Amino acid sequence: MRLALIGYGHVGRAFARLLENKHAAYPFRIVGIRTGRHGSAHSERGLPLEPEFGPSEATVEEFLDRSRAEVVFEITPLEPASGEPAIAHIRAAFARGMHVVTANKGPIAHAYAALRDEARNAGVLFRFESTCMDGAPVFNLVRDNLPGVEILGFTGVLNSTSKIVVEALRQGRGMEEGIEEARRMGIAEADASYDIDGWDSAAKTAALANVLMDARVTPMDVERRGIGRLTPERVAELAATRKTVCLVSRARRTASGIKLRVRAEVLEETDILAAVRGTSNLLLFHTDLMGTLGTVSLSPTVGQTAYGLFSDLVDIARAL
């Protein structure tokens, strides 16, 4: 199967390594890579991990045409406010009859319903397991393993940087030190306020609600209150009564529509939401037939995000 990658950062390279390791059992081939800074590379026989890049085609459309890929991977950096240009990249692939896998939450948070319908009309598949929980089964789990179940809402702890920062505050350090630590771990967004103010969680919340509850919202529709005003003193005060603070995403279906919020919540230290520390994350689904159940992922790295792309690819290959 012929693959093309739009974007080739940490996730793209980890994905290429994974494909190389699994080549005997899963003979996929990366025939084209387009990057923002290094240009493009093409090879009919499959590209090496560190290909020689030449000048980029003038447009993504030209790149896709030249690649003649069957599956396109949209893994450019997130542009949180609009989800572009990733949305345009995905549409260009659909228009060429190419299946799409993305790890970019922007398109799912901003334009999922339209993209889902466009994929259907084009007769192609669209997968995005790595967008909200670093590759742990979420969307594929609900689709494959919960037939006939309605998702009534969800509760998630989905942002790592905020947890690192709260832990730093708990140790009496300042918010800036916590952000610096998250940067050293490679998990903070370039603009850390995106994590601290809850925008990252809001984008994930919107994406989850769009896919699992057909919410048709954007991150702007998520009520949002971040951890920006939290102080070491307040965290110490809470710790004295065995409580902590956690940035929690919540969705629920109500009579007046779907309510979405991201809020710094005070939790008992023994709460399962508080037990998810560091880069770990947890997503609980509230359902009609299966009560509350969920997925937990402990200390995921970029390798898991890359695996999420791989599991989407295998899912597409199986469906064809």
Place this chain on the structure above:
Amino acid sequence: MRLALIGYGHVGRAFARLLENKHAAYPFRIVGIRTGRHGSAHSERGLPLEPEFGPSEATVEEFLDRSRAEVVFEITPLEPASGEPAIAHIRAAFARGMHVVTANKGPIAHAYAALRDEARNAGVLFRFESTCMDGAPVFNLVRDNLPGVEILGFTGVLNSTSKIVVEALRQGRGMEEGIEEARRMGIAEADASYDIDGWDSAAKTAALANVLMDARVTPMDVERRGIGRLTPERVAELAATRKTVCLVSRARRTASGIKLRVRAEVLEETDILAAVRGTSNLLLFHTDLMGTLGTVSLSPTVGQTAYGLFSDLVDIARAL
């Protein structure tokens, strides 16, 4: 699709109710039910929730022949020491070219590898999602959503009665009172020592290891140390240092084979394993490509176990 049920207790009735509610979208029909005490019932048009039972056929084989079912549900009570007669029931179905779904962990804990091969040779499907975690996605999750992943081990909190008992001890009550409470909740096994001594957890551990790690073990192969000698004093002592006790199942692949154990472990109260209280359960998979990830189910009831049977049935219907 024609279904036959062997066993018709709480789980069977909850399953029949679920089928009735979902009949418009999923037109399955229960054409035969065989019980241990009330006899058998048959109907070509589908049996009502409380059918009139007549005398049982002399053997399960005769019952199955008469039912001409396509999918057989083995949901008789667990016989922990051998897994029989459920194993014989399953084999009788396979011999007739019938697919099998079971919520009975005995056959999976005692004879999984043989049953898997026999199903394959008979050209039928064999599903058992409800055996270890009350219907939450475990086996179907690994099979469908983790392609190419090797399970290196797992850690689980899978027994409810022991958690109710530890909570009773923490409140200064005795072990017998805790067991009584679990009985009132309908979750303790008839012989509570089966829960307290870790046999229930050992059976689940063996079943999980047999399916996910091809371990070919029985519950006897699981090193086992229950909570039988725990006292209110010891639990209070631990609580003073923010610790608790939890019956934890662990499996890991080592150079000398697969090590399995069930043990009352001392945990920090903030440990994610300790955060799973009451009838909730958690199973973490340790993998090569996806790090540690898992499934959590909060306060499941018999409805979830019934849903697990339903999800297995839909999985079989999709595969045909």
